[in-house]
Amino acid sequence: MKHIKALGIKFIVTSVILFSLLAIFETATLGEILLISALVTGINYIIGDLLILPRFNNFIATIADFALAFVGIWALSSMFIYPTTPIGIVSGFAAFFIAISEGLFHVYMKEKVLYKQYNHQEPFSVLNTHPQTEFSEEDNVDYIKKDYEDRD
Template identity: 60%
Template sequence: MKMRHMKALAIKFIFTAVVLYSLLTIFEAASLTEILLISLLVTGIAYLIGDLVILRRFSNLVATIADFGLAFAAIWLFSSFFIYAASPIVTVSAFSAFFLAISEALFHIYMNEKVFEKEDDRRDDLTFTKSRLQAEFSEEEDIDYIRKKKKRPE
């Protein structure tokens, strides 16, 4: 795994752990070990599916919405599995997913500029994309060409 991906995973893990620690300790009786384990699982799943697959194929908005749904489902599932829920775990999962989605929107900008840019630049040098091709329209300025064109009978 390349160093850019390791740095991106570390950044994602840190903000995921901070958001989950902030909300799960307020609303739930979660230990630090449980929060770190849930953060690790949510980070891994969201990075593989949301950042490496969805973000590359779609826009930042689509990837952020997908990350919200993915984070909500993962936090709900893992929290109900690892933590004894004293309050409604769905509410805590929704708040956590909301704050993670806001963070993800900014993280996607970082991914596009710092992680994906070098890989995509190498590919762009070898292939032409539709947006890079343009038709060229010009008038001929060669005097000999203009004279020959005028002399031709139609």
């Protein structure tokens, strides 16, 4: 269920960005934009969020999402849409805005979806690697000395 919610958030953000840019600069229909959004969202989620993000940091995953979004939007737009402007420029702007939103989305992914992987990062989490401190009452050394002096 967590993955479906995350995919929904990612799809909505990608759709809004692509609709904003492709509908203005290109002659794209709503169906083409939704199809491109679904394919780009699926590829970015699987590769960028499930494979790269857990193994690397947020910055590397954001750069990878930028590259994946740029190539995906460029390839799919050139297949489905007759470009009136250079499609590389529009793809670059769309990938840039998607990458900015991905930086924030990765924080959500780490905290809500992938939290088990980030809470157990210790390599030997089965072993008790944290030393345990014992508290005990210390004996009054002066009292013991006095007790020994009285015996003499």
